[in-house]
Amino acid sequence: xxxxVAAVLLLALVGADKLEQHSFEPPYTDVDPSGNRLVSKDxxxxxxxxxxxxxVRLTPDRQSKKGxxxxxxxxxxxxxxxxxxxxxxGQGKKFFGDGMALWFMQQAYYVEGDLHGSVERFTGVGVIFxxxxxxxxxxxx
Numbered sequence: 127x128x129x130x131v132a133a134v135l136l137l138a139l140v141g142a143d144k145l146e147q148h149s150f151e152p153p154y155t156d157v158d159p160s161g162n163r164l165v166s167k168d169x170x171x172x173x174x175x176x177x178x179x180x181x182v183r184l185t186p187d188r189q190s191k192k193g194x195x196x197x198x199x200x201x202x203x204x205x206x207x208x209x210x211x212x213x214x215x216g217q218g219k220k221f222f223g224d225g226m227a228l229w230f231m232q233q234a235y236y237v238e239g240d241l242h243g244s245v246e247r248f249t250g251v252g253v254i255f256x257x258x259x260x261x262x263x264x265x266x267x
Contacts, residue, residue, distance in 0.1 A: 145206070152179065162177075165177055168199055169198065170195070170198055171194070172195070173194055176193075187215075187217055193243070194244075196235070224257065229248075
């Protein structure tokens with residue numbers, strides 16, 4: 127617990143320039159030629175991800191759905207820190223999804239896969255938030 131708190135405090139103390147092309151927050155006003163709302167022209171939606179004016183929904187609260195929002199541009203830096211704010215919610219009394227992940231990869235485009243939406247073989251870092259209580263690994267949750 128102490129290490130996690132210390133890491134969060136350390137991130138808060140680090141001064142860095144904001145990478146605007148890798149940041150997004152509402153309102154989302156960009157629209158593609160088909161009339162679909164976008165996070166921005168620097169980001170691509172995939173799967174069932176949808177963008178409203180005030181939030182991005184990666185998936186609805188239904189089983190077996192995959193969605194993604196993928197940056198069209200590389201980071202262009204060897205060092206960075208990140209802040210991810212998210213909310214998991216839905217109509218049901220239990221979470222229906224398997225979780226979500228934040229990926230930092232070398233590949234320049236999104237390829238859907240079975241490892242929380244991405245391919246299992248990649249070069250980079252994936253931070254996975256597993257929310258499903260799998261029966262075969264009950265002792266690990």
